[in-house]
Amino acid sequence: MNQPVRPQPAQLLLDILATPEPTLENFTTGANALAVEAIRTLAPGRAVYLWGPDGSGRSHLLAAAVQRHPGAALLGADTPVAVWQARLDDPISGLVAIDDVQRLDDARQALAFALYNRWREAAATRQGLMLLVAGDRAPLQMPLREDLRTRLGWDLVFRLELLSDADKLAALRAHAAARSLAVTPELIDWLLTRHARDMRQLTALLDALDRYSLATKRPVTLPLLKTMLAAAPPAA
Numbered sequence: 001m002n003q004p005v006r007p008q009p010a011q012l013l014l015d016i017l018a019t020p021e022p023t024l025e026n027f028t029t030g031a032n033a034l035a036v037e038a039i040r041t042l043a044p045g046r047a048v049y050l051w052g053p054d055g056s057g058r059s060h061l062l063a064a065a066v067q068r069h070p071g072a073a074l075l076g077a078d079t080p081v082a083v084w085q086a087r088l089d090d091p092i093s094g095l096v097a098i099d100d101v102q103r104l105d106d107a108r109q110a111l112a113f114a115l116y117n118r119w120r121e122a123a124a125t126r127q128g129l130m131l132l133v134a135g136d137r138a139p140l141q142m143p144l145r146e147d148l149r150t151r152l153g154w155d156l157v158f159r160l161e162l163l164s165d166a167d168k169l170a171a172l173r174a175h176a177a178a179r180s181l182a183v184t185p186e187l188i189d190w191l192l193t194r195h196a197r198d199m200r201q202l203t204a205l206l207d208a209l210d211r212y213s214l215a216t217k218r219p220v221t222l223p224l225l226k227t228m229l230a231a232a233p234p235a236a
Contacts, residue, residue, distance in 0.1 A: 020100045022063040028199035030167040032057070035158035039065050044093055044128030047119055049152045051135050052160030056136040061160075062097040067131050069095040075112075077103035084111040085098070088118065101135040102142055109145050116151040128227060168192055168199060175203045181210050185223045202210075 029036050039061055050058050057200075066072040072095035073087045087096060088111055098104075098112055112133075119129040125127050135142055138159070139152035163171075169188065176183045183206070191202055212228045213220045 006026040006165055012158070013123070021067065022056070022200060023058040023067060024064045026200050026203065027057060027060055027064060027160065027170045028163060028167065028203075030163040032158070034159060036061070038156055038158065039132065042095070042130050042132065044130055045119075045123035047116075047133070047155035049133045049135070049139060049157045050139055050160055051139070051154075053136065053162060055198060056162050057198070058136075058160060059099055061130055061199070062134055065095060066097050069130070070141035071095075072097065074099065076100055076107075077105065077108065079108075081107050081111070084108060088114055093122070093126060095130040095132060096132065097132040097134075099134050101133055101144065102137065104144070106145075110160050113145070113148045113151065115157075116154065120154070163199060165192065171199055172202060173203035176206055179207070179210055181220060183220060184222065187220070187225060190222055190225070192193050 024036060024040055027036060034127065035048075035050060041162075042048060050061060052058060062074060066074045071092065071120060073083075074097045075084055075087065076099045096115055098115075101112065113130075115131065119131050122128050126196075133152060135152070139157060141150055142149050142152065144152075169192065170193065172188050191205065209220055209225050209228060213224060216224070218224050
């Protein structure tokens with residue numbers, strides 16, 4: 001009889017450390033409640049433009065919105081022009097998300113401009129389109145062609161604020177409490193000062209530590225966290 005294949009330690013750690021897909025539920029809102037609610041309730045015929053610094057959650061929110069809408073498209077500077085054109089030519093209504101609009105080249109700016117025109121023309125019809133666009137600065141400050149720049153502000157515009165240290169601390173403590181995970185202030189402080197990544201990754205790291213503690217039958221401590229991270233395979 002064949003014996004079951006046991007995962008190797010490196011693969012076990014990769015599975016434990018896997019970061020979950022972005023959702024609205026695992027986005028730490030902070031001062032961005034209005035923007036999150038606008039995305040949660042986004043309806044055909046509406047457009048939302050999000051802007052804020054790197055680390056404010058722009059890409060997370062776009063990916064989360066795309067997950068919520070079957071058939072949605074997520075476009076960007078690295079998306080082939082043919083994919084942009086196919087989405088523009090698709091008569092089916094739905095969500096189109098455009099990330100890092102400030103990085104678009106001339107060809108993709110022209111297609112984004114055409115998508116905004118289609119959105120406006122179809123806003124009151126059954127083919128109403130939803131647009132969700134994100135960039136790193138306010139609409140009129142974007143380094144884009146003028147007609148596209150003005151369209152970014154045609155409907156709802158939200159500035160995304162970075163989480164404060166207090167927001168991150170409260171969110172990590174609440175996440176640990178929800179999992180009945182006993183973590184010391186020392187461990188949380190170390191995460192925030194030595195392992196500062198976005199909140200989705202930080203909370204996923206707490207989840208991974210919980211699973212690693214169970215797998216190794218060792219209590220959750222800062223030394224265990226350091227051991228887990230030191231044993232993790234390097235990123236590919």
